[in-house]
Amino acid sequence: MYVAVKGGERAISAAHAWLDETRRGDPAVPELTVAQIEQQMGLAVDRVMAEGSCHDRFLAALAIKQAKGDLIEAAFLLRAYRTTLQRFGASEPLETSRMRLRRRISATYKDLPGGQVLGPTFDYTHRLLDFALAAEAGDAVAVPQAETPVAEVPRVTELLAREGLMQREAEQDEEPGDLTRQPLAFPAARPLRLQNLARGDEGFLLALGYSTQRGYGGNHPFVGEIRVGHVAVEFTPPELGFPIELGEIGITECQMVNQFKGSRTEPPQFTRGYGLVFGHGERRAMAMSLVDRALRAGELGEDITAPAQDEEFVLYHSDNIEATGFVEHLKLPHYVDFQSELENLRTIRRSAEQAMQEAAE
Amino acid sequence: MNGLTPGFADAGLTPGFADPVLDGQATFRAVLEAMSRPGRVQRAGSALRPPAPLNQAAAAVLLTLADADTGFAHDAGVAAEAWLRFHCGMPLVPGAQAAFVLATGTPPALASLAQGSEEEPQAGATLVLQVNALTEGTGWRLIGPGIETEHRLHVDGAPAGFVAAWAVNRASFPLGVDVVLCVGDRLAALPRTTMIAEG
Amino acid sequence: MSTTLEGYNFAYLDEATKRMIRRALLKAVAIPGHQIPFGAREMPLPYGWGTGGIQVTAAILGPTDTLKVIDQGADDTTNAISIRRFFTRVAGVATTEHTAEATVVQTRHRIPERLLREDQIIVYQVPQPEPLSRLEPRRTETKRLHALADYGLMHVRLYEDIARFGHIAKAYDYPVMVNGRYLMSPSPIPAFDNPKMHRMAALQLFGAGREKRIYAIPPYTDVRSLDFEDHPFRPIRAPHACALCASTDTYLDEVITDDAGGRLFVCSDTDHCAERQATAQEAAE
Numbered sequence: 001m002y003v004a005v006k007g008g009e010r011a012i013s014a015a016h017a018w019l020d021e022t023r024r025g026d027p028a029v030p031e032l033t034v035a036q037i038e039q040q041m042g043l044a045v046d047r048v049m050a051e052g053s054c055h056d057r058f059l060a061a062l063a064i065k066q067a068k069g070d071l072i073e074a075a076f077l078l079r080a081y082r083t084t085l086q087r088f089g090a091s092e093p094l095e096t097s098r099m100r101l102r103r104r105i106s107a108t109y110k111d112l113p114g115g116q117v118l119g120p121t122f123d124y125t126h127r128l129l130d131f132a133l134a135a136e137a138g139d140a141v142a143v144p145q146a147e148t149p150v151a152e153v154p155r156v157t158e159l160l161a162r163e164g165l166m167q168r169e170a171e172q173d174e175e176p177g178d179l180t181r182q183p184l185a186f187p188a189a190r191p192l193r194l195q196n197l198a199r200g201d202e203g204f205l206l207a208l209g210y211s212t213q214r215g216y217g218g219n220h221p222f223v224g225e226i227r228v229g230h231v232a233v234e235f236t237p238p239e240l241g242f243p244i245e246l247g248e249i250g251i252t253e254c255q256m257v258n259q260f261k262g263s264r265t266e267p268p269q270f271t272r273g274y275g276l277v278f279g280h281g282e283r284r285a286m287a288m289s290l291v292d293r294a295l296r297a298g299e300l301g302e303d304i305t306a307p308a309q310d311e312e313f314v315l316y317h318s319d320n321i322e323a324t325g326f327v328e329h330l331k332l333p334h335y336v337d338f339q340s341e342l343e344n345l346r347t348i349r350r351s352a353e354q355a356m357q358e359a360a361e
Numbered sequence: 362m363n364g365l366t367p368g369f370a371d372a373g374l375t376p377g378f379a380d381p382v383l384d385g386q387a388t389f390r391a392v393l394e395a396m397s398r399p400g401r402v403q404r405a406g407s408a409l410r411p412p413a414p415l416n417q418a419a420a421a422v423l424l425t426l427a428d429a430d431t432g433f434a435h436d437a438g439v440a441a442e443a444w445l446r447f448h449c450g451m452p453l454v455p456g457a458q459a460a461f462v463l464a465t466g467t468p469p470a471l472a473s474l475a476q477g478s479e480e481e482p483q484a485g486a487t488l489v490l491q492v493n494a495l496t497e498g499t500g501w502r503l504i505g506p507g508i509e510t511e512h513r514l515h516v517d518g519a520p521a522g523f524v525a526a527w528a529v530n531r532a533s534f535p536l537g538v539d540v541v542l543c544v545g546d547r548l549a550a551l552p553r554t555t556m557i558a559e560g
Numbered sequence: 561m562s563t564t565l566e567g568y569n570f571a572y573l574d575e576a577t578k579r580m581i582r583r584a585l586l587k588a589v590a591i592p593g594h595q596i597p598f599g600a601r602e603m604p605l606p607y608g609w610g611t612g613g614i615q616v617t618a619a620i621l622g623p624t625d626t627l628k629v630i631d632q633g634a635d636d637t638t639n640a641i642s643i644r645r646f647f648t649r650v651a652g653v654a655t656t657e658h659t660a661e662a663t664v665v666q667t668r669h670r671i672p673e674r675l676l677r678e679d680q681i682i683v684y685q686v687p688q689p690e691p692l693s694r695l696e697p698r699r700t701e702t703k704r705l706h707a708l709a710d711y712g713l714m715h716v717r718l719y720e721d722i723a724r725f726g727h728i729a730k731a732y733d734y735p736v737m738v739n740g741r742y743l744m745s746p747s748p749i750p751a752f753d754n755p756k757m758h759r760m761a762a763l764q765l766f767g768a769g770r771e772k773r774i775y776a777i778p779p780y781t782d783v784r785s786l787d788f789e790d791h792p793f794r795p796i797r798a799p800h801a802c803a804l805c806a807s808t809d810t811y812l813d814e815v816i817t818d819d820a821g822g823r824l825f826v827c828s829d830t831d832h833c834a835e836r837q838a839t840a841q842e843a844a845e
């Protein structure tokens with residue numbers, strides 16, 4: 001008799017034990033430490049922090065270890081932890097023009113104030129498997145040090161805006177909504193859309209961003225600027241009344257410059273797509289900027305024809321914690337519903353057969 | 362906290378729930394039961410000693426449901442306001458915008474409170490209305506969802522013209538106001554679906 | 561502070577979240593069948609596993625409650641066990657497999673066969689709260705249709721079934737009208753269970769976590785399965801007797817016994833079936 005689902009108490013315990021065993025793998029191989037993951041799988045940590053919507057490198061690394069390297073599972077662990085934390089306030093807006101930069105590039109200008117800083121990037125590496133890494137010659141590599149850029153580095157989009165060529169963003173006095181506390185409602189204001197995208201699934205954002213480049217809602221983008229580095233988080237305690245610095249977090253910011261042919265109320269000018277994510281996540285920040293710009297179609301009076309411009313489609317399907325849950329829930333038993341469908345189909349077939357018989361007679 | 366530091370004892374305030382988690386849960390279940398079975402009387406807040414004119418049930422309802430996310434309007438005076446805002450931290454807003462409205466005297470007209478919209482009728486206000494006595498088995502005849510045949514409830518101290526105003530409220534369903542009637546540590550509820558006929 | 565799992569509040573959710581859910585629940589009861597958006601939180605169980613039902617249960621549960629959790633009608637399915645364990649762990653509440661002993665029943669896909677009483681609450685796990693979602697995927701549109709009580713789309717869909725199949729071909733998640741006003745998804749329960757919702761003595765609460773909506777049916781409220789005068793609603797069940805308790809009026813699971821077409825039918829409600837078997841045994845002794 002079919003017993004795969006019923007009588008599950010022992011099955012669950014055994015399955016969990018087996019999971020623990022497979023996580024550890026061969027005990028002859030040394031166990032990974034959380035610190036090793038945090039240090040040597042840094043980009044995985046960054047992705048989990050972004051999609052887990054929680055900036056904590058240690059917890060993200062722990063989640064990766066617990067999830068056996070399944071990054072969506074790890075992001076889910078982090079989200080489920082995050083949601084139990086007390087929310088004691090909102091920080092001041094990050095001032096990214098005062099970032100401590102590791103990398104800063106612009107595709108729109110050969111050189112510009114603050115310079116091009118290549119930083120630690122895969123961009124110009126040759127994708128050849130490096131068998132030297134397999135030898136685990138763990139020596140630290142000496143990196144030539146240049147003077148790090150200091151003080152404020154102006155934003156490319158600001159240079160354009162001063163010339164009147166870049167649309168300025170509307171000042172928002174309103175406290176932005178918080179989609180971790182309030183469900184999405186439509187139309188969604190841009191701060192909410194950006195919150196949603198910032199923690200959206202990287203693959204989903206990438207595919208949507210890509211689709212805009214292939215003609216589904218595109219606006220001829222240029223990378224105005226990508227900056228990667230650390231930025232101070234400031235908080236104003238109500239009892240003090242002035243902001244204090246809580247510390248620094250690692251972020252990636254992308255400002256995409258897009259064409260706009262103008263409307264009845266707006267002259268032709270460049271418009272901005274914006275991406276900001278935790279950690280070092282250029283692919284994610286760029287895709288986010290493309291999708292952000294595509295989602296502005298409505299407010300800019302452009303025709304909404306492509307999936308990336310459809311906010312309900314994009315925002316309801318970007319969250320991989322929601323998506324993975326619902327897709328994977330199909331493996332839960334559905335036999336009650338399936339039984340209904342079985343009986344239903346049998347009934348329909350019986351009446352169809354009857355009708356055919358009657359027609360034949 | 363809420364600009365009222367130091368603590369409530371120094372401010373001359375009586376305590377809120379002894380166990381905010383479990384007392385809040387018990388009160389919520391009383392209100393849920395009251396809202397689900399209109400006209401049936403429940404108990405809540407027996408251990409509370411709120412400042413006059415606030416009664417125990419009304420105090421318990423607000424401690425359980427109101428917070429910084431719910432606009433609040435009331436006629437209960439400074440002592441009750443200080444007590445409620447210390448324990449709940451709810452912002453004061455005009456009556457027409459309040460999620461919770463507390464009436465210890467003559468309440469504002471139902472039609473003057475938030476009604477919600479066709480798409481979001483849940484934005485209709487909850488009126489916490491203090492009355493003089495609640496007696497089951499006599500008085501108004503209540504019918505509607507939550508009621509098998511009819512519930513009877515006598516409300517001593519219901520505002521003048523309440524039944525007529527309620528009929529208008531009922532007729533605008535799904536928009537409208539929901540009411541929690543409170544006296545001492547007893548409460549009963551009238552969700553907007555309930556029809557009232559004078560007994 | 562009442563706590564059973566170190567570092568977490570009673571019933572897992574923090575108090576501000578519970579208040580938000582409780583406010584939504586009260587409005588849901590006041591507007592039967594209307595979907596109320598709420599700030600659903602991530603839960604330590606995945607979306608699709610019942611996070612909406614779990615949040616509703618967590619917001620109502622108290623130390624004196626006795627909780628029953630079923631999935632597909634059974635207490636011993638893995639997901640039901642997992643959710644029951646979760647509440648034992650975070651709320652320390654008593655649990656039971658007997659419908660009669662429960663004060664709160666959380667369910668996925670079934671309503672117990674035993675009539676629920678006034679002192680019980682049933683909490684449904686809901687994957688897709690919008691009954692019109694397959695006809696109109698946009699929430700902005702369906703909100704408007706509910707506001708206008710414009711359910712023509714659904715009537716057309718059902719009528720097309722009749723034209724094509726001779727009867728309505730919806731076997732589960734069969735839409736209902738609540739209190740004559742709101743079209744509502746009963747969650748993916750078999751249509752067989754729909755009539756149990758009508759004027760049920762117990763309060764019925766529905767939670768959809770991923771879609772972030774809550775709705776409710778107060779006790780003794782009219783719940784009508786959509787149909788047409790000439791094609792009345794017909795609940796469907798397999799036309800057999802339970803192989804274990806011989807019941808002919810309960811919902812049955814079909815169990816394949818071999819690969820030569822062998823099959824038998826057993827009650828999906830395991831508690832009800834066990835009770836009937838025990839009663840039969842007593843009568844025989």
